[in-house]
Amino acid sequence: MGKNIEVLVLDDEAIVCERLKEFLEGKGLKVEAFTESAKAVARLREKKFDVVVTDMKMPGPTGMDVLKFIKGEQPSTQAIVITAYGAIENFRETEALGAYEYVTKPFQIANIYNLIVKAAKRAKKEQT
């Protein structure tokens, strides 16, 4: 199921990165995880991912910046935004910027996997 799905995970808190990476790799996805958003953006400049899972509020470039970058440079890449702040303004803004989905912490790990698989399908479709 998860064959050839390439995911970039970005969260400044290590537990989210580590656990998501471990879980998604266990499902056969290819995962690169970053705790520093500048490094993640640098990696995004080099490589195109199917799905980017990003935290919203981080030091340096924020989730919103990452989202803008993706939609500007790699429109087929799907972004899932995770955050502890369930503010409606954030939701509207991410939606306007074309985020695939918006989830708040705490979230079920299995659910985010399902979301990633669906998002990846759309990414592959938009690539072709």
Add this chain to the structure above:
Amino acid sequence: MKWRNFLTGGHQKGGVDVLRAKIQKFQTLLGENNRVLELMAEAEESLGGDFLFDMQYLRRLAGQLEESVKGILLDLNFITENRHLSLFIVFEKINAAVNDALLDKRNVPDAPLTMPLAEVDQQMSDVVGEKMARLGEIQKRLPYRIPMGFIITSQACQRFFNKSKAGDKIFEMETALAAQKISAHEAESLLSKFILNEPLPREISTQMKHGIAGLEKEAGGKVHLAVRSSAIGEDGRLSFAGLHDSFLGVPPAEASRAYREVVASLFTSRAITYRLHHGEPLSAALMAVGFLRMIPATASGVAYTLDPNAPEQNTMLVSAAPGLGKTVVEGKGNSDRFIISRLPPHPVLSREVAYKEKRYEIPPQGGIVLTEIPSAQAELQTVSDDFLARLAGAALHIEKHMKSAQDIEWAEDDRGELVILQARPLRITADFRNITRRVQAAVQKHATLISGRGTISCRGIAHGTVVVVKDENKLPELPANAVLVARTSSPKLAELVPAANAVITDIGAAAGHLATITREFRVPSIMDVGIATQVLRDGMEVTVDAEENIVYEGKVEELLLYDILSHLSLEDAREFRILSRMLKQIVPLTLKDPQARNFKPQNCQSYHDIIRFAHEKAVEYLLEGSDQITTQKNTQCKKVSLQIPIDLTVIDIGGGLVPSSSDSAQCDIAEVSCASLRSLLEGLTSPGAWSTEPAGMDVGSFMSSVTGPGILMDSSGQMPQRNLAIISDRYLNLNLHLGYHFNQVDSYLSDTRNDNYIYFRFAGGVTDSIRRSRRARMISTILQKYDFMVEIAGDFIIARLKKFERKALLDRHWMLGYLIGFTRQMDVSMRDDSMVEKGVDKFMKTIPNHKTC
């Protein structure tokens, strides 16, 4: 009565305005109350391991709880005109403790200065340090021997630092290190000298002597001691491995010196550097110290439950040498090495028997010495294959209990018995992609019995034989490796959890009592599966994957290995530990019975207690007030005439009563336009719900009349209890005392499904707590049949239902009315556990069919 002041004379209009304001505040209080309950449920569910969260979430959780609980207190004091200001003091104390937990501040627990090792378990790591907590856990929960001993706790260490002014010195060094005025080496030298030269406070040395005397009495003579470091805070994040000192063969006369040496090793330059690197302040460093009786070891060594060189091979690695374990641990001499299969009967797959020239022994005067091994013995295998198989079995049992690969120090005593000296997580780096591929290939060969149903309440993977609990009142003896399967997640099953490999139930919540117990004992569990008792049969061999929520037929060996290898157990993560500590200040409910003497602000020990107390007092005060209004014949308040002996006053805050020209203080059900209250009252007064048969009383039950107004008597047997409903066209808040128990329904009903909810709370009763908890279990089972999420604490029930259509929600109000009537005296008849199921059956049979959802 202050209400009287504004409801009489010329103040009536003002009084009504104040009443409105108070009711508005009461609604806000209820809203905040529900918010706190929801946040608590969400947080408890998050601990189950199925969810992922981080510090950001925890900070938000603490902030929201603080805001809501504080809001509740403000509302309560508005309603009661500042009668409960003292609750703010209690609140501040609990709030400070929650924030300390959030900052990972380890407040030294209020614990004795020493503790016997036999009384310790893994929960006590703040008191006895991780190392001793794990050792105690092995003795307490598993059938293996550990050395006799006691621990000088973190509390004692704190007292030593305070009394000796070492605390000030440590802080001074911390500041100097931060300013780079001194090096870690200089700090070590200064602090060690200071700590070693300080005398121990008398109370600590007295307790130490007492502890040693106890060990000598047990041994029937002099003993030598292993004095072992057990620092506070060595956990999944910080291992501190090898950074602190331990001493072997210490004679009692040198125990005090050894204690101070171990404490001083908190501040070796390596430990200082490690702490600073991980952002752990020096001033927070505390050491518990274990004093263990030395084992007369003929052989000792180390067992790794997975071979770090080939973790995918399903083998373990054991090193062994004659004498004390120091030879192996410090690599001071040659030792035998064995690769042993992890599969029973644990054959030795390969062996390297070394020529062992020397061994450590304890000479009569104490200390340890290195002695020559006679050449004839030097080339013999240190321990038998039989012993190795026993060791392997024990090590894997410990691994299963601790849920990660283990690094275990062991000894064989002079009677050939195995003794566990230490167990800690073994960090292994494995090629996960390779293992994942093997797991994926392996699971293809096994039939999937259940997949994606229910909620994981404790993560992990387990294998075993299915044992279905058919009657929770006749619990089966669990064989080894049982996978416990049950219809409900009854708290009765809790006693079976420690012996089970996994638990699966048809019905139940991840935040329920049984789920909590499975987490405590780290038994993989899935609740609310729905079909487990239909699909899984007694004697079936299954592998429960409570990571992916799948049950496979047979034993999936690769999956079990994967579980051990993926050692990054969520429960070990700092965030989980912090949440768990926060919840200890938030969730436990001690104030359950409003009639009890302890129902006072100063006895609130958690946020849950505070909100429970606040709610009860707010209702009480509003009832007092409504009494005054009713006598004033104010049209906003009426008594509802019912066919049953219940005294119910409604306060209509908008559209809850049919407009009436009559100024009567009474109304009947037909005049109630709040559909949810009307539906509930119809259920409550329907034939069958309000039984007029006398309940079967037996000796020991509290006598209480059933049909007469006696049911409404309070505990003094004199006054009928007043009940209050606050209603609007869509909103219902009903507070109903029936005899000695209490029902609360808070609900919102509209055509917008997403806004709809019911909260139902139930507590109290006439009889002993066992009968009451049986009734609670019965009610819980019934509510779950109607889709409620239910939590039980003793006999206190909180049930929630959200986002149901109008019609379905109305049916459930009707059902709740029926249930309230049906159960009002059931605790008296709950003579034994079989009555729980009988009660459920009777309810389901007697409730009219169209209401059976």
